[in-house]
Amino acid sequence: MSTPPPLPSFAVSGSGVDLRTGTARAFGTFGELLQGALPGGPEFLVTLPVDRWARARFRLDPDGPLRVFPSHKTKTRRVAEAMLASRGRAGGVLLLDGDLPEGKGMASSSADLVATARAVGAAVGLDTSPAAVEGWLRPIEPTDGVMHPGVVAFDHREVRLRERLGGLPAATVVGVDEGGLLDTVAFNRVPKAFSPGQRAEYAELLAELAAAVRAGDLARVGAVTTRSAVLNQRLAPKRNLDAMLAVAERIGAEGVVCAHSGTLLGVLLDGDDPDHGPRLAAALAACSTLPGTTTTVRALNLQDMELAHAA
Numbered sequence: 001m002s003t004p005p006p007l008p009s010f011a012v013s014g015s016g017v018d019l020r021t022g023t024a025r026a027f028g029t030f031g032e033l034l035q036g037a038l039p040g041g042p043e044f045l046v047t048l049p050v051d052r053w054a055r056a057r058f059r060l061d062p063d064g065p066l067r068v069f070p071s072h073k074t075k076t077r078r079v080a081e082a083m084l085a086s087r088g089r090a091g092g093v094l095l096l097d098g099d100l101p102e103g104k105g106m107a108s109s110s111a112d113l114v115a116t117a118r119a120v121g122a123a124v125g126l127d128t129s130p131a132a133v134e135g136w137l138r139p140i141e142p143t144d145g146v147m148h149p150g151v152v153a154f155d156h157r158e159v160r161l162r163e164r165l166g167g168l169p170a171a172t173v174v175g176v177d178e179g180g181l182l183d184t185v186a187f188n189r190v191p192k193a194f195s196p197g198q199r200a201e202y203a204e205l206l207a208e209l210a211a212a213v214r215a216g217d218l219a220r221v222g223a224v225t226t227r228s229a230v231l232n233q234r235l236a237p238k239r240n241l242d243a244m245l246a247v248a249e250r251i252g253a254e255g256v257v258c259a260h261s262g263t264l265l266g267v268l269l270d271g272d273d274p275d276h277g278p279r280l281a282a283a284l285a286a287c288s289t290l291p292g293t294t295t296t297v298r299a300l301n302l303q304d305m306e307l308a309h310a311a
Helices: 074-086 108-124 130-137 184-189 196-215 218-234 241-251 276-287 302-310
Strands: 021-037 043-060 066-069 092-098 151-155 160-166 171-177 255-258 264-270 293-298
Touching: 021 108, 021 196, 021 218, 021 255, 021 264, 043 108, 043 196, 043 293, 066 074, 074 092, 074 108, 074 130, 092 108, 108 130, 130 160, 151 196, 160 196, 171 276, 196 218, 218 241, 218 255, 218 264, 241 255, 241 264, 241 276, 264 276, 276 293
Parallel strands: 066 092
Antiparallel strands: 021 043, 043 092, 043 151, 151 160, 171 264, 171 293, 255 264
16 A cells, blocks of 8 residues: 655744644546546546645644745635635645646646645635535536545536546556646636437446446456547547557556546556566556656555545
């Protein structure tokens, strides 16, 4: 089991400062297991939680303004302001860091927002349950479901849980970042046209994925993720997809996974397979020949995610 890295030190100085503080973490994702739209319903995604983190620490200061570091995290400022205002407070210092790159499809913005809501809520005594965090984030932007432990189906435009699916068995993703940045907010503003036939297929894929996750069948999970990556080519194409499909077939990977609104594409490997080591080495070697930067992440289990929320 992996443990999130420790928060950085946070010095307190000055006098007359309310020392109530809150610290929190939120995990990121490697894209999504599935993303699409359902018949008569909204667009949705299914999370793929991985061992990359956003971290937040907040110190309440009743005499000062709200200061946010880094200062470009304007959306986290908005959620902190709203939460403080609900308690009749306005000042404090919010420090954000982590190892989630921005604009890649790893839910960095969502994780920042969730970690912020948890940290500020802890400092001022607000509810930070997943449903409460949804409520604070809903006015801000479309958001991944990283406030919920486990794999979840999530209506990201409405910022609302659709269904809890459970946890994945041990799994590793070897991926390639194809480069550049994708603005998820701008991407979500563009209307997506889904035909009735496509919506019906996404409904079938969601039902199959839910059954596969609950059965702990990573091969069935991988079949759904691969199909979702192929379907997503018309919305956010990945130039390495054909090559990655070939890599997956050659090394016997469970499937291909992608950041549907990002720059990442990878192969899904069974972490409990006796040949996991050689297959991981083969995946790394193959992915290193593709255009882009190679990365490796591990899917989080439920215990990891509960630990992150409780930290």
